[in-house]
Amino acid sequence: MKFYARRITFYLVTLWATISLNFLLPRLMPGNPADIIIAKMQRQGEVSDTTIRNIQLMLGTGGDEPLLEQYFAYWGRLLHGDLGISVTKYPAPVAELIASALPWTIILVGVATVISFVLGILIGAWVGWKRGTWVDHLVPSTTVLQSIPYFWLALVLVAIFAVNLRWFPIVGGYDVFDFPAGPEWSWAFFVDAVEHATLPAITIVLSSVGGWLFGMRNMMVSTLSEDHIVTAEAKGLRPRRILTAYAARNAAIPSIAGFSITLGFVVAGSIVMEQVFTYPGVGKLMFQAVQNNDYALMQGVFLVITITVLAANFIMDLVYGFIDPRARHNV
């Protein structure tokens, strides 16, 4: 129980740190973001006093209100689920914009990450098992895949498969001409969305599978020289049983424990990649926010991305605690 309590405390502290960082950043930076945003909004139409007040709560007043008071007011707004108003799509609330973009990214990145993780673990286990054979020479090539920037791979894939061969659509998350009313619950829409997501998903899997594969292979090689493997061999167990039950299961543990490091890569990569495909996810939203100096939208997206990553890591921690009892007992 102590293990779970510790992990939950840790994620709460991290969440608090992220939100405080979000609060402090615009106030520490040069210039006055709040004034810039208010000026921008006023060019687009009337801005009410409450809106101005809310923006100042979010980004700093520039006035002489004590920082601590601003901090509590900021928390107050946040707890009401109010992330401010977007300038880019004035007057749409940031929370709504994010809510409509988040599913696209979560489904795309989530499915691609699971595929890539499973592929990496399976191939990595096999390559590690075949240590000392020709397969070893394939291992360095995984790092080439890892060092290719996601968005560049996306550009090349688009140039080959979408522009030249016309196998896949070039941009978007669905065909806006076939479905002018937006996303709907129908089989036709689902097929269309999958078609649009294939190339982005291939990009993510290709770029991230190398990391899982490489880590798993190295752990596999280390695990296979442990004494318990020798014992298993001496007992005369079948190689397949040694591979699955004795070696791969133990070797996979660090991959799960190191999930957060790799997930950070994937999330960062897909944010930039979405821009190439103009995929309607949070990455594109972040890009729009950045281009228009839409600080409220930008900070909202950052907060939501961070919370999502924290949630994914928390789930992996629970899985880790479940499969590796040592983690639960050595607290």
Added chain:
Amino acid sequence: MSETELTERELHDVQVAEVITPLTVASAAVEGAGQRMPRQSSRRGIRALMPRWSGKLAIGLGLLTAIVAFGVAGPWFTQDPRDSDNPSLQPPSPEHLLGTTKLGYDVLAQLAQGTQGSLMVGVIAGLIALGLSIVFGILAGYLGGWGDETLSLVTNIMLVIPGLPLVMVIATYFPARSWLLVAFVLGITSWAGSAVVLRAQTRSLRSRDYVSAARVAGERAPRVILVEVLPNLLPLLAAQFLFAIIFAILGEAGLSYLGLGATDSITWGTILNDAQTGQALGTGAWWWFVPPGLLIALLGCGLALINFSIDEIINPKLRIAPENARRQRKAAKAGRGIAGPGLPTATTTTAEGISA
């Protein structure tokens, strides 16, 4: 940490400290001698920490040297990368080896300048990340107790906060960004992964007898860290530095591609950003967007190949286990093996002992 490779150093330190704890030292020395593989006996002192020469290392160093040379010497031999007098969007020709951009810049000249820019961002960011990971990793691992708890908490928080979105947020607040600022921001957001590994290694080193001996002998903490702990972490630090460089270069490229990179210099990322805004993809100007990405991939590949060689020092099992499997297979082929044709095992020493 590499137990086999460290024995040289351990033995040395152990001999120095022999006066203090002869009993534990004797057992440590025996242990150390037992761990040592016969193949390692020729590699002593600092050479034990250097990578072995191999095809992978040669290719890696070759790629790295070529790209660095291109970045350093390239700008001398190409035209001004900001000279827009050339005809626009020309495919590669003898006059412009890699063609020209939409604005009439020579792509090769831009690439040479961009190589320099990207490498500088990578190295500076790598150094910053290295310094921070040493402070947060080694110090936390060595101190233990409350110091460790606090430093680890900061590390773990930085580890789970996604780096690039944070960098994007920070970069947006600066209207003009120098390449130094970009390198700085990338450096302070990318050290956590290394710090976690360094902390674990330091904790394991800290409990070794020779470190305890140094502490009992009354050495101060800074000296113990610098003289006893740090040298044994050198291969790991080198690997992490190379990794930090490629991470920073990838991050810079992504940032610049989104238009958030340095505003005062040309890098691989800014070339890709220009290509994106200049519709290079739609007009089929492959010579514009393929070379920068390819260079990033090649540099990453070169650094990773060097890291492979370093990895085999940090974790000798990675080198010894495949070698043993190979040797045993050969022995089985020659009819000397005990396991028959099926299973590769890691117990060559026993297998050889029996068959001999």
